[in-house]
Amino acid sequence: MSTTVTADGIPARAPKTPRSERGPAPTRIVVSYGFWLFLLSDIILFAAFFAAYAVLAKHTAGGPTGPQLFDREHVLIETACLLSSSFTCGMLGLAFERRHALFTYLFGATTFVLGAAFVALEVSELGHLIATDAGPQRSAFLSAFFALVGLHGLHVAVGLAWLLAMGAQVATIGLVPLVVQRLRCFALFWHALDIVWIGVFTIVYLGAR
Amino acid sequence: MDATSATSNVQPDEAPGESGDLRADIAKYVGGFVIAGLLTLASFWAAGTTMVWQPGVPILLAALAIGQMGVHLVFFLHVSSGPESTNNILALAFGVFVVALVVFGSIVIMANLDTNMMPIGHPMQTQR
Numbered sequence: 186m187s188t189t190v191t192a193d194g195i196p197a198r199a200p201k202t203p204r205s206e207r208g209p210a211p212t213r214i215v216v217s218y219g220f221w222l223f224l225l226s227d228i229i230l231f232a233a234f235f236a237a238y239a240v241l242a243k244h245t246a247g248g249p250t251g252p253q254l255f256d257r258e259h260v261l262i263e264t265a266c267l268l269s270s271s272f273t274c275g276m277l278g279l280a281f282e283r284r285h286a287l288f289t290y291l292f293g294a295t296t297f298v299l300g301a302a303f304v305a306l307e308v309s310e311l312g313h314l315i316a317t318d319a320g321p322q323r324s325a326f327l328s329a330f331f332a333l334v335g336l337h338g339l340h341v342a343v344g345l346a347w348l349l350a351m352g353a354q355v356a357t358i359g360l361v362p363l364v365v366q367r368l369r370c371f372a373l374f375w376h377a378l379d380i381v382w383i384g385v386f387t388i389v390y391l392g393a394r
Numbered sequence: 395m396d397a398t399s400a401t402s403n404v405q406p407d408e409a410p411g412e413s414g415d416l417r418a419d420i421a422k423y424v425g426g427f428v429i430a431g432l433l434t435l436a437s438f439w440a441a442g443t444t445m446v447w448q449p450g451v452p453i454l455l456a457a458l459a460i461g462q463m464g465v466h467l468v469f470f471l472h473v474s475s476g477p478e479s480t481n482n483i484l485a486l487a488f489g490v491f492v493v494a495l496v497v498f499g500s501i502v503i504m505a506n507l508d509t510n511m512m513p514i515g516h517p518m519q520t521q522r
Contacts, residue, residue, distance in 0.1 A: 204477065214478055221482050225489035232493040236500035261438055268430055275423040275470055279416065376470040380463050383434075387459040391441035392452065 213366065220370045224377045227340075231381050234336055235388060238329040242393075246324035251393030254319055256310075260390045263306045264382065267341075270299035271379040278372045284360045289368075293352055296375070300345050307338045330389065337385055340378050347371055426469025433462040 209215070242251065273295040280288035311331065314320060321331035351371055354364050437458045440451060467473045473482060 210478070218481055218485075222485055225485055228489060229492050229496065232496040236497045239497065239501050240504040257438060257442065261434075264434055265431075268427070268434060271430075271466070271470055272423060272427040275426075276420070279419050279423070283416070373471065376466060379470070380466050383459050383462050383466070386434075387437060387455050391437055391455055394441075394451075 212362075213369065216366055217369060217373065220373055224373060228377065228381065231333075231336065231384070234329075234333040235384060238333045238389065241325040241329040244325040246326075248324040248327065249319050251326070251330075251389070254314060255390050255393055257390060259306065259310060260386055263303055263310075264386055266299045266303040266306065267379055267382050270296045270303065271376055273299065274372050274375045278369070281355075281360060281365050281368045284365075286355065286360060289355060289360065290352070293348060293355075297345060297348050297352075300341055300348070300375075304338060304342055304345065307334065307341075311335065311338075333389065334385060337378070337381055340381070344371070344375055344378060347374070422469055426465055429465050429469070430462055433458050433465065437462070 273292050277289060277292035277296055280292055311334065314327070314331075319327055321328045348371060351364070351368055354367070358364055437455055440446060440454045440458065443451075446454060467486075473479055473486065475483075
């Protein structure tokens with residue numbers, strides 16, 4: 186019978202009140218919507234970088250081209266790290282929605298380790314490019330590449346710092362509604378970064394031919 | 395029953411993807427993870443294969459990427475057709491519209507400039 190009555194005793198399947206008469210939406214809906222708008226504006230920022238990359242991808246100034254530089258196995262490992270971290274971030278969401286501190290820490294730590302592995306792999310890749318005279322100043326193609334991939338890596342690094350801050354807040358304040366709401370925003374942010382990465386590996390790494 | 399009592403402090407308005415049933419929620423994430431992983435592997439396979447007509451590979455890659463983005467939106471970001479998602483979907487549609495304008499607009503305009511402004515046979519050094 187738990188399917189027909191919600192926590193407040195309101196029958197879930199009863200004829201619904203019109204939306205205009207239900208009053209303001211709960212905080213979780215409003216805050217998530219506001220953060221969703223931020224994420225979309227962030228994705229539009231990425232779109233500008235994608236556009237720059239698409240325009241400049243062939244302008245290599247006689248320098249190395251994409252297929253010469255990119256190692257697809259390396260990228261596949263990076264992708265696996267980020268995709269797995271998105272999954273563990275989902276598990277993190279299930280844990281904090283149920284106010285389960287142990288699993289919140291556990292999946293938060295897993296998400297952090299996988300995200301940090303992604304950043305480390307990316308830093309090593311970009312560092313290798315710079316060391317082999319294929320840095321951002323080499324050609325317009327490499328400038329656009331470093332800007333796009335670097336911007337995404339920067340977002341992931343900021344996300345890692347955010348996750349650390351949330352871990353500290355869970356430890357000191359506990360899973361109070363405010364902290365849970367912040368964790369929800371973090372989860373949205375992390376999943377959105379994974380969506381951007383789909384664009385990066387498809388257009389930059391697999392599209393190079 | 396224990397799943398519902400654990401989430402009794404959740405407000406009555408159901409958020410997208412919050413059904414309260416832990417097992418169903420986990421199954422949703424695992425399903426999304428598996429589908430997204432398969433699509434990723436398919437993308438990497440398609441990029442390196444010779445089994446597909448080569449000019450069609452970029453279109454195949456685009457289709458796989460858009461499909462995977464959809465899987466992430468539905469399974470991880472819980473975008474659904476539910477009433478609480480309406481505003482999110484409207485905003486998402488507008489975001490997709492702006493992204494398409496920025497990306498394809500830039501590509502079309504810059505390709506046009508490239509063909510119309512570059513002297514034939516004398517590519518400008520700054521263009522490279």
